[in-house]
Amino acid sequence: MAIKYKKKWIVREKDRWGTDWYGKRVKMNPDVKEYITSLTEDGHWMCSCPQWKFRRITCKHITMVQHKYKYANYRNWDHPSLDDYEFEEIDPAITGSLADIARTIGKTDE
Numbered sequence: 001m002a003i004k005y006k007k008k009w010i011v012r013e014k015d016r017w018g019t020d021w022y023g024k025r026v027k028m029n030p031d032v033k034e035y036i037t038s039l040t041e042d043g044h045w046m047c048s049c050p051q052w053k054f055r056r057i058t059c060k061h062i063t064m065v066q067h068k069y070k071y072a073n074y075r076n077w078d079h080p081s082l083d084d085y086e087f088e089e090i091d092p093a094i095t096g097s098l099a100d101i102a103r104t105i106g107k108t109d110e
Contacts, residue, residue, distance in 0.1 A: 004041040005092035011035050011061045012086050037065045038092070 012034040020026045036048040045066070046052065051059035065071070068082055 003046075005038050006041050007039045008090045008092045008094070009037045009065050010086075010088045010090055011037050011065065012088075014084055014086055016084065035061050036090075037061045039065075039071070 015027055017025055017027055033049075038046045040046065045058065045062045047059050047061045049059050049061055051057065052062065064082060064085060065087065068087055
């Protein structure tokens, strides 16, 4: 039986800039990653990051989406600032890899 998704988000880290030893402005996170975080119809959370895929434990991406969209009430927020990430809700019917989804929603570098 196929999984039915209620909601999906792309979670991506925003570019962070800093200064190197010589005072030059440099990107602090050159390998920005994007992950797909999903909420299934039966209330289970999923993510495409290695933490969830291989260990099946709630990752920071799931926790951030839950916090940002009020799916859970976290009193002691000890995760990265929500300001450091971008959240884009996508059509839950879209499936596949990030590359497939990017092509579907028209965000390719081609």
